[in-house]
Amino acid sequence: MTVEALLPTSADEAASLYGDGAGVTVVGGGTILLPEIAEGREKPGRALMLHRAGLDTLRVDGERVVIGAMTPLAVLADAPDEVLASAARNIGDGEIRRSATVGGNIAAPAAADSHRGDLGAPLIALGARVRSTGTGGERMEPIEDYLAGDRAGRLVLEVEYDRFERRFGAAGLRRRHAHSYSIATVAVCARADGSDLRIGVSGIGPTAVRCRAVEQSRAAGDVLVDVDPVDDAVASAAYRRTVLPKLVGDALDQLERR
Amino acid sequence: MKLIVNGMEVAVVSPPLTPLLHVLRDELDITSPKAGCQQGGCGACSVLVDGEPRRSCLTPVAAVDGASITTVEGLGDRETLSPVQAAFHNHYAAQCGFCTPGMVIAATALIDRAGGPVARDEVIEALGGHYCRCTGYVKIVDAVMAASRGEVEPIEDVPVSVEGEPEVQPKGSPA
Numbered sequence: 001m002t003v004e005a006l007l008p009t010s011a012d013e014a015a016s017l018y019g020d021g022a023g024v025t026v027v028g029g030g031t032i033l034l035p036e037i038a039e040g041r042e043k044p045g046r047a048l049m050l051h052r053a054g055l056d057t058l059r060v061d062g063e064r065v066v067i068g069a070m071t072p073l074a075v076l077a078d079a080p081d082e083v084l085a086s087a088a089r090n091i092g093d094g095e096i097r098r099s100a101t102v103g104g105n106i107a108a109p110a111a112a113d114s115h116r117g118d119l120g121a122p123l124i125a126l127g128a129r130v131r132s133t134g135t136g137g138e139r140m141e142p143i144e145d146y147l148a149g150d151r152a153g154r155l156v157l158e159v160e161y162d163r164f165e166r167r168f169g170a171a172g173l174r175r176r177h178a179h180s181y182s183i184a185t186v187a188v189c190a191r192a193d194g195s196d197l198r199i200g201v202s203g204i205g206p207t208a209v210r211c212r213a214v215e216q217s218r219a220a221g222d223v224l225v226d227v228d229p230v231d232d233a234v235a236s237a238a239y240r241r242t243v244l245p246k247l248v249g250d251a252l253d254q255l256e257r258r
Numbered sequence: 259m260k261l262i263v264n265g266m267e268v269a270v271v272s273p274p275l276t277p278l279l280h281v282l283r284d285e286l287d288i289t290s291p292k293a294g295c296q297q298g299g300c301g302a303c304s305v306l307v308d309g310e311p312r313r314s315c316l317t318p319v320a321a322v323d324g325a326s327i328t329t330v331e332g333l334g335d336r337e338t339l340s341p342v343q344a345a346f347h348n349h350y351a352a353q354c355g356f357c358t359p360g361m362v363i364a365a366t367a368l369i370d371r372a373g374g375p376v377a378r379d380e381v382i383e384a385l386g387g388h389y390c391r392c393t394g395y396v397k398i399v400d401a402v403m404a405a406s407r408g409e410v411e412p413i414e415d416v417p418v419s420v421e422g423e424p425e426v427q428p429k430g431s432p433a
């Protein structure tokens with residue numbers, strides 16, 4: 001099949017070419033999509049390539065940090081904000097992080113044999129919002145709502161979060177391999193006085209999940225109230241259920257120490 | 259589309275989502291980048307895109323339209339190996355050789371960026387996505403560190419091509 005490449009040179013043009021997303025394959029950095037094409041699981045007809053759409057910058061806009069969907073993970077890994085930087089450094093290797101994008105990390109659907117999108121946990125903990133377009137036009141929503149919705153019909157434009165002094169903790173289990181997704185990743189943020197606790201967990205199912213029960217109780221074992229881990233090629237659900245409370249406990253302990 | 263491959267501008271006619279790897283190998287006959295796993299997991303296909311190492315199997319060619327691509331073919335030649343290539347030769351850092359082009363590309367980028375001696379853990383981080391199925395990692399890391407310190411000995415046993423002989427000859431056992 002002949003692929004038609006759409007090459008928008010602005011975010012508005014990208015949104016207009018995307019329309020409602022029907023029949024359009026979004027191409028970010030290619031790190032997820034190209035193996036799918038090589039394996040014959042994806043057969044794009046119209047490919048919306050975003051590398052010239054001007055969505056590739058991370059900027060500090062007053063009290064907000066705004067991250068374009070095409071910002072490479074390598075930029076996050078070197079960013080001064082340690083919550084995202086440390087999470088980004090655990091994804092792929094340096095070469096993959098130069099190609100892989102923030103938008104692709106949160107927008108790509110889970111694969112049959114593994115979940116994707118380890119930035120979900122820290123972005124939930126940061127209280128991030130996602131600006132996307134699609135049917136009904138542009139909208140901004142909390143990342144946990146975006147993740148829980150129908151991502152297939154949305155084109156992510158930007159991710160943003162508010163800047164204020166935070167304490168954070170992070171814990172995770174992963175294999176040291178550039179192409180292996182994590183077994184479980186936990187990120188925890190709170191204001192300097194300990195209030196406004198937010199906890200995100202990823203690597204445990206099709207999307208990252210916000211753990212409201214632990215936010216209320218501050219008891220690590222309550223992570224399993226919100227999280228129902230899956231069996232996949234990376235780890236068993238039983239193993240994830242066993243280690244998650246420990247990981248959440250570690251992340252909460254770090255929060256207390258910082 | 260066009261690419262500047264090893265300093266030469268070339269027109270590309272492959273479809274836009276063709277991996278850069280296959281454009282280089284199949285359209286342009288540049289075969290140092292290897293099609294290993296083709297999922298980004300092995301590093302055998304890495305090339306420099308505007309000086310930065312990237313997996314060519316994960317890079318749609320249209321996304322790097324106009325970019326400068328460097329493969330091992332653009333680093334040195336038979337008589338004048340690049341410092342990293344010479345260090346790999348000196349330290350017996352290539353066994354079967356399949357991972358070597360990707361390793362050399364990643365090491366070259368690391369040393370260019372550092373501009374001086376690099377530590378063992380920096381090499382391990384930079385080469386962390388590159389698999390050597392012969393498990394020759396110790397000699398590879400030694401070679402990269404030596405190259406970063408400028409410790410490159412002259413190459414005296416590079417095989418000379420003879421008319422009618424294969425272009426590439428086995429170097430023989432280090433013993």
